[in-house]
Amino acid sequence: MIKFAVMGFGTVGAGVAEILQKNSALLEARLGEPIELKYILDIRDFPDSPFSNRVVHDFETIVNDEEVDVIVETIGGAKVAYDYTKRALLAGKHVVTSNKELVAIHGCELLKIAEEKNVNYLFEAAVGGGIPVLRPLHQCLAANEIEEVFGILNGTTNYILTRMVRAGVTFEAALREAQSLGYAEQDPTADVEGHDACRKICILADLAFGREILPEDVPTEGISGVTLRDVELVEKAGWRVKLLGRALRQEDGRVSAYVAPHLVRAEHPIAGVEDVFNAIMVRGNAVGEVMFYGPGAGSLPTASAVVADVLDAAQHQEKRKKIGWTERKAEQIAPWDALSARQYFRVKDGLHQVDEVFPGSEILSHQEHEIAFITPYMSCGELNRRAKSLQLCARLWVLE
Amino acid sequence: MIKFAVMGFGTVGAGVAEILQKNSALLEARLGEPIELKYILDIRDFPDSPFSNRVVHDFETIVNDEEVDVIVETIGGAKVAYDYTKRALLAGKHVVTSNKELVAIHGCELLKIAEEKNVNYLFEAAVGGGIPVLRPLHQCLAANEIEEVFGILNGTTNYILTRMVRAGVTFEAALREAQSLGYAEQDPTADVEGHDACRKICILADLAFGREILPEDVPTEGISGVTLRDVELVEKAGWRVKLLGRALRQEDGRVSAYVAPHLVRAEHPIAGVEDVFNAIMVRGNAVGEVMFYGPGAGSLPTASAVVADVLDAAQHQEKRKKIGWTERKAEQIAPWDALSARQYFRVKDGLHQVDEVFPGSEILSHQEHEIAFITPYMSCGELNRRAKSLQLCARLWVLE
Numbered sequence: 144m145i146k147f148a149v150m151g152f153g154t155v156g157a158g159v160a161e162i163l164q165k166n167s168a169l170l171e172a173r174l175g176e177p178i179e180l181k182y183i184l185d186i187r188d189f190p191d192s193p194f195s196n197r198v199v200h201d202f203e204t205i206v207n208d209e210e211v212d213v214i215v216e217t218i219g220g221a222k223v224a225y226d227y228t229k230r231a232l233l234a235g236k237h238v239v240t241s242n243k244e245l246v247a248i249h250g251c252e253l254l255k256i257a258e259e260k261n262v263n264y265l266f267e268a269a270v271g272g273g274i275p276v277l278r279p280l281h282q283c284l285a286a287n288e289i290e291e292v293f294g295i296l297n298g299t300t301n302y303i304l305t306r307m308v309r310a311g312v313t314f315e316a317a318l319r320e321a322q323s324l325g326y327a328e329q330d331p332t333a334d335v336e337g338h339d340a341c342r343k344i345c346i347l348a349d350l351a352f353g354r355e356i357l358p359e360d361v362p363t364e365g366i367s368g369v370t371l372r373d374v375e376l377v378e379k380a381g382w383r384v385k386l387l388g389r390a391l392r393q394e395d396g397r398v399s400a401y402v403a404p405h406l407v408r409a410e411h412p413i414a415g416v417e418d419v420f421n422a423i424m425v426r427g428n429a430v431g432e433v434m435f436y437g438p439g440a441g442s443l444p445t446a447s448a449v450v451a452d453v454l455d456a457a458q459h460q461e462k463r464k465k466i467g468w469t470e471r472k473a474e475q476i477a478p479w480d481a482l483s484a485r486q487y488f489r490v491k492d493g494l495h496q497v498d499e500v501f502p503g504s505e506i507l508s509h510q511e512h513e514i515a516f517i518t519p520y521m522s523c524g525e526l527n528r529r530a531k532s533l534q535l536c537a538r539l540w541v542l543e
Numbered sequence: 544m545i546k547f548a549v550m551g552f553g554t555v556g557a558g559v560a561e562i563l564q565k566n567s568a569l570l571e572a573r574l575g576e577p578i579e580l581k582y583i584l585d586i587r588d589f590p591d592s593p594f595s596n597r598v599v600h601d602f603e604t605i606v607n608d609e610e611v612d613v614i615v616e617t618i619g620g621a622k623v624a625y626d627y628t629k630r631a632l633l634a635g636k637h638v639v640t641s642n643k644e645l646v647a648i649h650g651c652e653l654l655k656i657a658e659e660k661n662v663n664y665l666f667e668a669a670v671g672g673g674i675p676v677l678r679p680l681h682q683c684l685a686a687n688e689i690e691e692v693f694g695i696l697n698g699t700t701n702y703i704l705t706r707m708v709r710a711g712v713t714f715e716a717a718l719r720e721a722q723s724l725g726y727a728e729q730d731p732t733a734d735v736e737g738h739d740a741c742r743k744i745c746i747l748a749d750l751a752f753g754r755e756i757l758p759e760d761v762p763t764e765g766i767s768g769v770t771l772r773d774v775e776l777v778e779k780a781g782w783r784v785k786l787l788g789r790a791l792r793q794e795d796g797r798v799s800a801y802v803a804p805h806l807v808r809a810e811h812p813i814a815g816v817e818d819v820f821n822a823i824m825v826r827g828n829a830v831g832e833v834m835f836y837g838p839g840a841g842s843l844p845t846a847s848a849v850v851a852d853v854l855d856a857a858q859h860q861e862k863r864k865k866i867g868w869t870e871r872k873a874e875q876i877a878p879w880d881a882l883s884a885r886q887y888f889r890v891k892d893g894l895h896q897v898d899e900v901f902p903g904s905e906i907l908s909h910q911e912h913e914i915a916f917i918t919p920y921m922s923c924g925e926l927n928r929r930a931k932s933l934q935l936c937a938r939l940w941v942l943e
Contacts, residue, residue, distance in 0.1 A: 273830035275683030283675030286850035430673035437833030450686035
C-alpha cells in the first residue's frame with residue numbers, strides 16, 4: 144500500500160484527487176499495490192468534497208507520518224512551497240511537484256537534498272502540463288548531445304496570438320477574451336510578459352544541458368508589444384508569430400536561453416500549434432528534431448503528469464532516479480548578444496536606408512515610409528548596434 | 544563497465560556504433576561507468592569499419608560470454624532474430640531491439656521470458672524510430688486509461704502522400720521518387736500496402752491496452768489505391784489524406800485496430816506532419832490528446848532510441864522494468880464492422896441516389912455523374928452494406 148499526501152488543493156491538487164478516484168483500479172494494477180490519498184493539506188476546508196475527511200491544516204501531520212511515502216506539492220510559488228519541500232525531502236519523503244517557479248529557482252538545491260536522502264524529487268508537470276517531455280528528454284534522448292530545446296511553453300499567450308491571427312483582433316481584445324474564458328488571470332503579467340515561459344525554459348535547459356540556468360540569466364520579452372499589424376503582415380508573407388522559449392548550446396559549450404516572440408514559418412510543425420496547446424521541440428545530435436505536443440495546463444492534464452510521477456516515485460523507492468544538474472557558473476552562460484540570428488524589423492524609413500544598414504535583407508512589405516524586412520544572420524549585438532540608425536516600429540526574432 | 548553486443552550490422556546497427564563513438568564521453572557520464580561495444584555479429588566482414596575487429600560470425604560467442612550484459616538485435620524479421628532473442632533472454636542477457644515485426648508477433652512471449660529471467664526486453668526503436676513514444680506511453684501516461692492511439696507510422700507512405708499533395712504527382716510517380724531517394728525499397732510492398740504500419744499499431748495497442756493484438760487482427764489497407772484525383776479534391780475542401788494506424792478502446796472494453804488511408808482536417812496537428820516524418824497521437828482519459836513527432840526512421844535517429852534503451856537496461860539490471868501484456872483473447876478484439884465512423888466516397892451516381900443511400904452526407908464536390916461526399920456516422924458494417932448500391936470509385940476513412 145502506497146500512501147501519499149497532496150499539499151495545496153487548488154486546480155491541480157483537485158485534479159490529482161479526481162484521477163485517483165476515476166482510475167483507481169488501473170493505478171492499483173499498474174503499481175502492483177493499492178494507492179491511497181491519506182492527507183490533503185490546505186488552509187481551507189472543503190466540506191463538499193468527497194475528500195473532506197482527509198483535509199488537514201498542519202504540515203507537521205504529514206511530514207511526521209511514517210506511513211506517507213510521497214508528498215505532492217501543488218502550492219505554487221517559491222516560499223511556503225520551498226520550505227515544505229525541503230523539509231519533506233529532509234524527512235526522507237519523495238516529493239512530486241507541478242511548481243515551475245520553485246524548480247526553476249531552487250531545483251538544483253532540492254535535487255541535491257533528494258540525492259543525499261536517496262529520495263525522488265520529480266516535476267514532469269512543471270513544464271508542458273500533461274505533455275510528457277522532461278522524462279523523454281532525460282531518458283529517451285539520453286544517447287544524444289542536446290543542441291537546442293525550444294517551444295511554445297505558455298498556453299495563455301498562444302491563445303492570444305492564435306486569436307490575433309484567426310479572428311484579426313488586437314492583443315488587448317484577445318487578452319480580454321482569454322480572461323473571460325478563464326485562460327488568463329485577472330493580473331495576466333506572469334503569462335503575457337513571458338515570466339511563466341521563462342521558468343519553463345530554465346527547467347528544460349537545466350535538464351537538457353545538465354547545468355543550472357536561472358531566470359535572471361534569461362532575457363525575457365512577452366507579447367504585450369506584439370501588434371495586429373505585424374501579425375497580419377508576416378502572416379501574408381508565410382510566417383506566424385509565436386512566443387518561444389529557447390535554449391541553445393553554443394559551439395564552445397556555453398548555453399544561451401531567452402524568451403521572445405518569434406516569426407515561425409507556416410510549414411514548421413510548431414506553427415500549427417494553436418489555442419492553449421503547448422509544444423516542445425528538442426534537437427539532439429543523433430535523433431535530429433523531435434516534438435512533444437499537447438495540453439500545457441488544466442486540472443486533469445497537469446494532474447495526469449503528477450500522478451505518473453507519484454507512481455514512478457513509488458516504484459523507485461529503493462533506487463532513486465538520477466536527475467540533477469550542476470550549480471550555476473557564470474562562465475557557462477553565453478552573453479546573448481553573441482547569439483547569431485536573423486530578426487524581423489518594421490521601420491519608418493526608406494528602402495535605401497534599410498539597404499544601407501542591413502544590406503541583403505528580405506523585404507516582406509514595402510509601403511511609403513514603412514518597410515518590414517528580415518535581416519541577414521548576424522550577432523544580436525550587431526543587430527542592436529545597427530538598429531539604432533533606423534526608426535523602429537516593431538522588432539521580432541526569427542526561428543530558423 | 545557495461546559491455547554489449549550488436550547483432551546485425553545494417554543501417555541501425557551501424558548507427559548504434561556511430562553514436563557510441565560520437566557521444567562516448569556523454570554516455571559514460573550518464574551511465575556512471577564506461578560502456579563498450581564488444582561484439583558485432585554479422586555474416587559479413589567489415590574490413591573498412593573502425594569496428595572491424597569486433598565482428599564475429601557465431602552467435603555462441605556472444606551468448607556464452609559472461610561479460611556481455613546487453614545484446615542489441617537489429618537483424619530484422621521474425622526467424623533468426625526470434626531464435627537469437629529467445630536464447631539471449633534465456634541466457635539472462637538484456638535485449639534491446641528495433642525489430643517491429645518480431646515484437647508485433649512474438650513480443651508477448653519474449654516479454655514473458657524476460658520477466659521469468661528478470662531481464663529487460665526493450666524496443667522503443669520499433670515504433671516511430673527516434674521518437675520517444677513507447678516509454679512515454681507506458682510511463683508518463685500511466686495515470687490514464689488510454690482510449691485511443693493513432694498516427695502516421697510509416698515515413699515512406701507519408702512522403703508519397705506529401706508529394707502527391709505538394710507536387711501534384713501520381714502515386715506511381717511519387718513512389719519512383721521515393722525509391723530514387725532511398726526512402727522506399729525496390730520492393731515497396733511492406734510500406735505501401737500498410738504492413739509496416741500494421742506491425743507498429745499492434746505494438747502501440749499492446750502497450751496502450753495491455754493485451755496482445757496480432758497483425759492478423761488488424762484490417763490493413765495501404766495507399767496504392769489512393770488517386771491524385773481524390774487527394775486534390777479533398778485538399779480543396781480542407782482535408783488532407785494520411786495513412787493512419789489506429790487502435791481504439793470500445794466502451795465495452797474491447798479493442799479495434801486497423802490501418803487505412805484517412806481524410807484528416809487540414810487544421811489537425813497531424814495534418815502538418817509531412818515528408819518522411821512520423822507522429823503518434825495518444826488520447827487518455829485524464830490528459831486528453833498528446834502528440835509525439837519526429838523522424839520515424841533513419842540510421843542515427845533509430846539508433847538514438849536503441850542506445851537509450853541500452854542505457855536504461857544497464858541501469859535496471861537488478862530490477863527489470865515492468866513491461867508486458869496479456870496473451871491474445873479473441874473475445875477482447877472487437878470486430879471492426881462494429882466501429883462507428885464517417886467515410887469519404889466518390890461515386891459515379893447522381894445526387895438523388897447519394898441522398899437516398901446516405902442521407903445527410905456532406906457533399907465535397909458535385910459534377911455530372913460524379914459525387915464526392917462524406918457520410919454521416921454509422922457502423923462500418925452499415926457503411927459496407929449501403930455502399931453496395933452505389934458505383935464506387937474511391938473510399939477513404941475520415942478521422943474525427
